[in-house]
Amino acid sequence: MYPSQPVAPEGPRHAAPQVAPGIHPGQPPRMMNMNTGGKYSAIASFVTYVKALEALDPRNFPDEYAEHTDRIRELKPFLRAHGILDVMDIKNPEVAALIGV
Numbered sequence: 001m002y003p004s005q006p007v008a009p010e011g012p013r014h015a016a017p018q019v020a021p022g023i024h025p026g027q028p029p030r031m032m033n034m035n036t037g038g039k040y041s042a043i044a045s046f047v048t049y050v051k052a053l054e055a056l057d058p059r060n061f062p063d064e065y066a067e068h069t070d071r072i073r074e075l076k077p078f079l080r081a082h083g084i085l086d087v088m089d090i091k092n093p094e095v096a097a098l099i100g101v
Contacts, residue, residue, distance in 0.1 A: 042078035045071070050095050072098050 049071045058065040076099040079085050090096040 042075055042082065043084060046075045046079060046084075049075070050092065053095065054092065069098055076100070 049068045053065065053068040053072065056065045056068065072095060076085075079099070085099070085101055090099070090101055
């Protein structure tokens with residue numbers, strides 16, 4: 001380095017990472033922000049629980065299966081309030097029966 005060039009101060013040479021509200025530094029990042037007003041979280045939760053339900057055998061995992069079906073039923077009011085069930089067809093007949101469409 002030439003003497004005429006300014007010397008950078010010692011320490012971090014970049015800004016600290018910006019952290020979303022409710023997230024603490026050092027906390028592992030989440031795949032999806034579930035606090036976006038309800039619509040996206042209800043859809044994402046519904047899809048997640050349906051996919052998990054389809055992958056479970058109710059005879060081998062009855063507790064997990066029952067928990068997923070309960071969660072799917074709990075999401076029905078949110079899906080209906082946002083009009084999702086008015087524009088979406090449920091392909092799985094078991095899931096359609098769970099939410100009454």
